[in-house]
Ligand SMILES: Nc1ncnc2c1ncn2[C@@H]1O[C@H](COP(=O)(O)OP(=O)(O)OP(=O)(O)O)[C@@H](O)[C@H]1O
């Protein structure tokens with residue numbers, strides 16, 4: 557697999573294609589980052605962006621993980637002291653999951669976001685941005701119903717983090733795209749380059765296939781789940797054999813989170829995937845590509861229960877090393 561393929565696999569969008577090609581032509585020593593609001597427990601949604609960081613490291617990039625403590629505070633996620641202590645736990649979880657420690661820089665937002673230069677640049681961006689634009693950028697990120705002033709400052713700080721961290725590439729899930737588009741528009745006003753960004757797909761809630769898997773609502777699988785917990789949650793997961801329109805939103809299809817986890821977590825990390833079945837039901841099935849498994853589920857060749865059994869086993873293999881390391 558060449559660098560471009562590794563960098564762009566399993567992405568929903570890159571901005572822009574030409575800029576990514578330039579980075580992929582000479583990736584050595586280039587820098588990429590993802591920021592996370594510290595929430596204490598790494599879940600398989602977060603791990604999708606972590607997989608992308610691992611891809612980027614393998615392609616030659618240096619990687620920064622921003623533990624965005626000030627952002628979490630501005631987004632009403634708790635007291636500053638609580639957020640700080642969960643940031644430390646999250647760092648250990650990333651390393652346990654497989655980020656190369658010697659090649660990963662962990663930075664706390666508050667280490668640089670409270671400096672005078674940063675603050676003055678932030679105020680310059682505030683002068684350039686309407687409240688309506690900041691609010692739009694936060695539509696899929698903000699917690700709570702109303703937009704507070706702190707949440708209007710939030711996307712401008714996220715934009716400013718990119719030049720202050722000195723990164724060539726900003727990575728995030730699709731819900732971060734409006735912040736990155738805002739960054740492209742406003743950073744030139746303070747003589748900074750418009751940033752290149754890469755967005756990963758969002759994994760839906762495991763129980764319903766709706767919305768985004770999150771640690772605060774719905775059903776999620778985290779780094780701390782036992783094998784039994786994984787089996788129970790996967791067993792109860794939403795997994796229709798064919799696309800199923802969402803009855804609550806006319807015409808909108810729900811995602812199949814079981815297939816999403818196979819596509820974005822299992823197939824990128826295992827050469828072949830074996831679904832074990834008793835001989836009387838046709839015996840084991842072996843897959844080398846995600847698309848074949850998806851087609852078999854759709855045609856009925858693969859039963860959702862068998863797919864779920866295999867998914868729980870592979871997810872446990874992915875999570876177990878980190879879980880064990882954290883327990884030590
Ligand atoms: N369900 C998901 N699928 C894919 N990526 C996700 C998912 N949830 C979070 N991420 C990615 O992880 C990064 C950090 O997200 P964030 O800190 O908002 O996590 P969160 O789980 O949504 O937070 P919370 O649990 O408080 O709602 C973002 O780039 C985001 O796109």
Ligand SMILES: N[C@@H](Cc1ccc(O)cc1)C(=O)O
Pocket residue numbers: 590591592593622624627697713714715717718732
């Ligand atoms: N906005 C990200 C967190 C973040 C904060 C600052 C950044 O520079 C980058 C990302 C989230 O939703 O979790």
